Amino acid sequence: MNATQRLVVAGLLMSAGAQAQAQAGDPSACAAVADNTERLACYDEAVGRPHKEAPPQPQPDNSPFSARWELDAEDKKGTFLIRPYKPTYLLLARWSNSPNTTPTSPNPLNAVTTPNNVDPAEAKYQISFKTKLWEGLFGRHGDLWMGYTQQSNWQVYNKRFSSPFRETDYEPELMAVFRTNLDAGAGFKLKMMSLGLNHQSNGRSQPYSRSWNRIVGQVGIERDNFALVIRPWLRLSEKTSKDDNPDITSYLGHGDLQAMWQVGEHGFGLTLRSTLLSGRESRGSAQFDWSIPIHRNLKGYLQLFTGYGETLIDYNHRQTTFGLGVSLVDWL
Numbered sequence: 001m002n003a004t005q006r007l008v009v010a011g012l013l014m015s016a017g018a019q020a021q022a023q024a025g026d027p028s029a030c031a032a033v034a035d036n037t038e039r040l041a042c043y044d045e046a047v048g049r050p051h052k053e054a055p056p057q058p059q060p061d062n063s064p065f066s067a068r069w070e071l072d073a074e075d076k077k078g079t080f081l082i083r084p085y086k087p088t089y090l091l092l093a094r095w096s097n098s099p100n101t102t103p104t105s106p107n108p109l110n111a112v113t114t115p116n117n118v119d120p121a122e123a124k125y126q127i128s129f130k131t132k133l134w135e136g137l138f139g140r141h142g143d144l145w146m147g148y149t150q151q152s153n154w155q156v157y158n159k160r161f162s163s164p165f166r167e168t169d170y171e172p173e174l175m176a177v178f179r180t181n182l183d184a185g186a187g188f189k190l191k192m193m194s195l196g197l198n199h200q201s202n203g204r205s206q207p208y209s210r211s212w213n214r215i216v217g218q219v220g221i222e223r224d225n226f227a228l229v230i231r232p233w234l235r236l237s238e239k240t241s242k243d244d245n246p247d248i249t250s251y252l253g254h255g256d257l258q259a260m261w262q263v264g265e266h267g268f269g270l271t272l273r274s275t276l277l278s279g280r281e282s283r284g285s286a287q288f289d290w291s292i293p294i295h296r297n298l299k300g301y302l303q304l305f306t307g308y309g310e311t312l313i314d315y316n317h318r319q320t321t322f323g324l325g326v327s328l329v330d331w332l
Helices: 003-023 028-033 036-046 064-069
Strands: 088-096 121-138 141-154 163-186 186-202 211-223 226-235 255-263 266-275 287-294 296-309 318-329
Touching: 003 211, 028 036, 064 186, 088 296, 121 163, 121 186, 121 318
Parallel strands: none
Antiparallel strands: 088 121, 088 318, 121 141, 141 163, 163 186, 186 211, 211 226, 226 255, 255 266, 266 287, 287 296, 296 318
């Protein structure tokens, strides 16, 4: 018998001896039992209490919204940490069937008269993150978040004109986010609501300047690995003479709908926008995103867009685009 076997036998003999003493009503002997479960059973037996196995602990709710917005107590991580927001991706190649060579606006100061040399093929990327500024806005309810999203379209293949950045849109926002967790029927939960202030602009001078400010609401509904976000918004008015895009809501409407599915390691997203609620002809858009697993957090990314407003400079320009690249962060 080797040393390990002798130790095992000794431990079994000590446990058996302790249990025999416990049966005789001596709980102090249970201290010699090494295994936690057996030691508890030994104490229970010594004092004459029926021993029951500990009940299984409830599993945490697998909520996509809570994981992203820290809605439930077990998901809280505190303030001033960088967290994912919208998808972060790089389209190495994006092709348009109708490049916008002469951006226009009803404001005469924002109309381009000389066509730009724009290639139909370019690169596009988006980075997006958020951080929690204040946890517990009203007692323990609600958090204040700051988000930032930047999208750039880069004429990287346009060597004739030194590969310029065609458009970069900057979108900072403040959002008050509240956990609701209401039963919406059929297994769906109305998990969250939010209200925020959103600014979006391309930071350019006239005639290319485009910008708007909005109050944006969010309603988040989820079931398992499916999530739906309904986003209504109200544009804040500007002086007509300083408005770069006075008719922007005629093309981008007053809200959008985002649907997201996680199927295994594949992520699917669909974003729909419409101006039907404005009483105008439908000038909305549809965007489909598909992330495909490659290696760990790196995923392939496919994006298809059709309609108006892929970028701010294209808010009133209709086109269909298709892009392929890689993704680091999905919706869910």
